[in-house]
Amino acid sequence: MKIDGITLKSDAVFAPIAGFSDVGLRALCAEAGAGLTYTEMVSAKGLMYGNEHTEDLLHTTDKEKVRVVQIFGSDPEIMARAAESEALSKFDIIDINMGCPVKKIVSNGEGSALLKTPSLAAEIVRTVRRADKPVTVKFRIGFDKNSRTGVDFARYMQDAGAAAITVHGRTREQFYEGTADWDYIAEVVRAVQIPVIANGDVNSKEDYEKIKAHTSAAGVMIARGALGNPQIFSQITGTAFPYKTRKDIVLKHIEIMSAFHSEIFVVNNMKKHVACYCKGLRGGKQLKLDVFAAKSLEELVRAVSDSDTLDAPVISG
Ligand SMILES: Cc1cc2nc3c(=O)[nH]c(=O)nc-3n(C[C@H](O)[C@H](O)[C@H](O)COP(=O)(O)O)c2cc1C
Structure with missing residues (x-):
């Protein structure tokens, strides 16, 4: 799998998970063969105003080969300045969070709220591209069951210049409940030409093979299935993992x-x-x-x- 000019060593990637995607687990997942490793979501405003807690989220090691920082916000200019900042210079790809379902984030017009404002979401992508790095977007299939707009939204992101997208097969309304809709992810894959990373309910090598066959996605993102279990990437990719117990x-x-x-x-x-x-x-x-x-x-x-x-x-x- 390739994202702009960057070739990944595998198409199985480790997700951004607030409170868990720390430098330790990212290094272990990368060592086990994950093709991309994401920081947890980091506030663009926090980056701009030097929030100490934000810096804690940005540590990385040489084990991570293709490093992705995920930022969130709703102001295109602040997000572009964050992407251009020295603090993010060590990251290869900027991912934008457009899927977080948490009320505090959504009520600020951030995270999955951006599914409802696709023109603003597209402007964010266009402006963040100023940082001269691939910009990717992670979003959900829609806001709720009555507005499953993921296919149109994916086209907006492609037209705005996103280098790849990750689609989590749930709506904002579902949070993390119910099953991820792999049929809908397949529809998104058919609708765009950029690489799509499929996400949701992949907890084993078998699930990885099934979601790839079901959706024809270019990549697969694993979140909860890698918690306490970084070796899942070794099982999927066949990468030697040196830990015995x-x-x-x-x-x-x-x-x-x-x-x-x-x-x-x-x-x-x-x-x-x-x-x-x-x-x-x-x-x-x-x-x-x-x-x-x-x-x-x-x-x-x-x-x-x-x-x-x-x-x-x-x-x-
Ligand atoms: C505790 C928790 C924190 C999460 N934090 C983030 C985050 O910071 N950014 C993001 O894009 N998704 C976040 N997610 C969503 C996951 O990346 C992923 O999309 C979701 O868990 C579905 O994948 P899974 O079925 O493999 O767990 C979080 C999920 C959980 C459970």
Whole structure:
């Protein structure tokens, strides 16, 4: 798969996920073979006004080969200035969030609210292209069941110069509930010439193969299926993944995070990741309790290292 002049090493990509797509999980997904790795959504205004929290989201390592930063906002000029800023210079692609369903975002005219204002959405894409990088857009199939406008919206994005689009097969009204509509994603694929990345309900190699066959999309984006499970990209792409047990992965995740973040940030952030890494495993409940009680990096690493639960082998490609 190619986005403008950039060739991806695989067409399976790791999604932007607020609170989870940190530098550690992105590095692990890239190492396992993800062709693109996205930061979580970052406020264009926050970038312009030097919000400290925003900078925390922008760390990256050499493991990530094609780096995508996702920005959100509704003011074309502010978004273009953010895209041109020094803080984003290390990213290869600028992705624009037009799918976030959260009320606070939507009531500001941002995220999935832009599905209702396609002319403004197109102006955002045209203006952000000033940054001289490929601009991509991630959106949903429509705002609600009575306005499934994703096909028209995709054409707007193509005409505005988007280099690729990602379509999440749910409406804003659905949030993350119900099943993703792969038939509708296939309609979008037929309607445009730019690469389409299909997204929604891909949790295994089998799902990846099914959604590709069903939609003929150029790429597949995986979000929740990669939480606690970066090896899914190794299973899909056949990339060698050097970690033998889940414990090896978790300890690596902690190590990468510690290179960039404060101790308290790492300890708090890793709690939710460990809950994902041990989901469904025998002894997972106790491990979660132990990790949630950790107050320092030392206690966190001890809880993980002492756990038999995380000795579960990693199935890689
Ligand atoms: C907790 C959470 C946070 C998310 N944050 C973002 C985000 O920052 N930007 C974005 O475009 N999508 C975000 N998403 C949506 C996912 O990228 C993806 O579109 C959605 O989960 C469907 O894919 P899946 O079925 O593989 O999980 C988020 C989803 C979840 C569950």
